Amino acid sequence: xxxxxxxxxxxxxxxxxxxxxxxxxxxxxxxxxxxxxxxxxxxxxxxxxxxxxxxxxxxxxxxxxxxxxxxxxxxxxxxxxxxxxxxxxxxxxxxxxxxxxxxxxxxxxxxxxxxxxxxxxxxxxxxxxxxxxxxxxxxxx
Amino acid sequence: xxxxxxxxxxxxxxxxxxxxxxxxxxxxxxxxxxxxxxxxxxxxxxxxxxxxxxxxxxxxxxxxxxxxxxxxxxxxxxxxxxxxxxxxxxxxxxxxxxxxxxxxxxxxxxxxxxxxxxxxxxxxxxxxxxxxxxxxxxxxxxxxxxxxxxxxxxxxxxxxxxxxxxxxxxxxxxxxxxxxxxxxxxxxxxxxxxxxxxxxxxxxxxxxxxxxxxxxxxxxxxxxxxxxxxxxxxxxxxxxxxxxxxxxxxxxxxxxxxxxxxxxxxxxxxxxxxxxxxxxxxxx
Numbered sequence: 001x002x003x004x005x006x007x008x009x010x011x012x013x014x015x016x017x018x019x020x021x022x023x024x025x026x027x028x029x030x031x032x033x034x035x036x037x038x039x040x041x042x043x044x045x046x047x048x049x050x051x052x053x054x055x056x057x058x059x060x061x062x063x064x065x066x067x068x069x070x071x072x073x074x075x076x077x078x079x080x081x082x083x084x085x086x087x088x089x090x091x092x093x094x095x096x097x098x099x100x101x102x103x104x105x106x107x108x109x110x111x112x113x114x115x116x117x118x119x120x121x122x123x124x125x126x127x128x129x130x131x132x133x134x135x136x137x138x139x140x141x
Numbered sequence: 142x143x144x145x146x147x148x149x150x151x152x153x154x155x156x157x158x159x160x161x162x163x164x165x166x167x168x169x170x171x172x173x174x175x176x177x178x179x180x181x182x183x184x185x186x187x188x189x190x191x192x193x194x195x196x197x198x199x200x201x202x203x204x205x206x207x208x209x210x211x212x213x214x215x216x217x218x219x220x221x222x223x224x225x226x227x228x229x230x231x232x233x234x235x236x237x238x239x240x241x242x243x244x245x246x247x248x249x250x251x252x253x254x255x256x257x258x259x260x261x262x263x264x265x266x267x268x269x270x271x272x273x274x275x276x277x278x279x280x281x282x283x284x285x286x287x288x289x290x291x292x293x294x295x296x297x298x299x300x301x302x303x304x305x306x307x308x309x310x311x312x313x314x315x316x317x318x319x320x321x322x323x324x325x326x327x328x329x330x331x332x333x334x335x336x337x338x339x340x341x342x343x344x345x346x347x348x349x350x351x352x353x354x355x356x357x358x359x360x361x362x363x364x365x366x367x368x369x370x371x372x373x374x375x376x377x378x379x380x381x382x383x384x385x386x387x388x389x390x391x392x393x394x395x396x397x398x399x400x401x402x403x404x405x406x407x408x409x410x411x412x413x414x415x416x417x418x419x420x421x422x423x424x425x
Contacts, residue, residue, distance in 0.1 A: 039235035040228070049225040056217050056418075060210065063423035075419035082415045090228040091408045100173045107177040111184040115191050122195050129196065 038095060048089045055082050153396050161395045172402040176409050179372075183413055186365050190420060193357050203342045204358035205424035206285050207272055209263065213422035216259050217414065223252030224411040227380075227404040234397035239390060242400070246384045249407065253377045260370055267359070274363040278356035285343065362421055369417060372410045379403045 059078045067074060088094045093101050151161060158164035194201045230245035267273070270284035340346060342355070383403055386392065392400055 039232045042229070042232070045225060045228050045232065048228075049221060052221045052224075053218060056214065056221065059419055059423065060214050063210070063419070063425070066425045071425050075423060076416075079416050079419055083412050086224060086408050086412050086415070090224055091405055092231075096169075100169070103173050103177050104180070107180045111180060111187070114184055115188055118188050119191055119195060122192050 040089070040092070040095075044089065048085055052082055052085055055085075151396070153391065165398045165401075168398045168402055172405050176405060179406075179409055183365075183368070186361070186368065187416070190361050190365065193361060197354065197357065199342075200355055200358050201424050203285070204355045204362075205421065207267070207270075208362070208422045209266075210422050212259050212263050213418050216256055217418045219252050219255050219259070220411045220414050223249045223256070224408055226252065227407045230383075231397070231401050231404045234387075234392045234400040235394055237394045239387065239392075242387045242392060243384065246380055246387055246400075250377055250380045250384065253373050253380065256373055257370065257377075260366065260373075272359050274360045275356065278353060278359060280355075365417055365421070369410065369413055372413075376403075376407050376410055379406065 055078050059075055062074055062078070063071075087104065093104070154161055154164055158167065226245045226248040230242055230249065233239075233241035233245055271279040271281045272284055273279070342352065380403060383400055386399070
């Protein structure tokens with residue numbers, strides 16, 4: 001499976017890192033591991049997937065019941081838990097440089113602001129929309 | 142890959158990088174910035190979704206019936222499994238496991254094809270029953286299956302202008318409309334009783350223009366899942382390219398950036414579907 005070049009390559013990774021220690025590795029080095037070349041254990045990947053499947057089952061299950069106003073918050077909470085599992089483990093953010101987390105969570109913050117302000121704005125227009133609907137009805141022949 | 146090596150035994154280390162770590166870190170920053178633009182790109186569609194669902198929740202509740210939760214759930218599982226194989230491919234590359242890498246890249250590609258095949262089944266069914274986007278919307282009889290228990294209040298629409306199928310823009314289901322005193326029908330007394338009443342969407346008395354407002358949902362559905370599908374197709378191309386390189390033995394524990402970056406992209410595609418599934422398929 002692994003030929004000689006690959007095994008020596010693994011050693012080279014460590015040697016290389018030693019030679020460039022303190023050079024642009026930041027958070028990864030704090031773990032005392034081989035930085036971003038640290039492979040995640042199989043059980044962690046598999047366990048994350050099992051959890052993701054379980055949460056998918058949960059969201060389908062909860063959708064069987066009409067939970068009224070809680071429908072959307074529950075579905076979105078489960079989806080967000082799943083998203084965090086994917087980002088933190090599958091995408092290695094837990095072991096990656098903090099700056100990559102700043103980037104991705106910063107963008108998600110802006111999405112939240114984007115949608116949030118838009119919904120506030122939409123709410124402001126609700127009375128106008130109601131009036132428009134009413135006028136349309138009243139103007140019907 | 143690089144036309145001017147200058148790094149002797151490292152054929153994929155571009156000359157403008159100091160070492161392999163430098164190259165890896167630069168690529169990684171690049172892919173993360175790209176993923177940020179992807180998220181902001183999709184956020185516009187999520188905004189459209191939020192605005193229209195906020196304005197017309199009854200449209201989303203009813204039209205969502207036409208989507209098959211079973212296929213949506215299966216596709217979610219297919220994508221989650223492909224995310225696992227993509228993450229495992231990165232692990233294989235990091236550990237220098239060539240066979241495992243080839244296997245996991247292949248599985249990821251197969252899952253992506255499976256996802257698109259299911260999407261094809263869903264799309265073709267929708268086109269068959271006339272649930273098309275925009276002005277092409279022309280549902281046939283039975284396009285909306287009785288998936289949910291009937292009589293649920295949420296899936297009703299206000300019958301504000303019963304009997305007038307010629308009205309230019311009949312309003313659909315909002316509380317103020319229901320309370321509106323204008324419940325007369327000048328065309329005949331038999332319809333007066335229905336004015337402002339809450340009736341199911343499939344009630345024959347609902348004007349066709351009001352029913353056609355359901356097309357908003359399919360416009361949003363096709364835009365969101367379509368753009369997501371394009372990303373899946375691009376993923377297939379990228380992973381196929383990675384597979385050819387993996388077979389040629391290009392990736393080593395010190396050079397596996399492309400596998401890592403493609404996997405990150407694939408996880409974002411999965412992540413967007415994680416939100417699309419409950420927002421489109423699981424609506425009450």
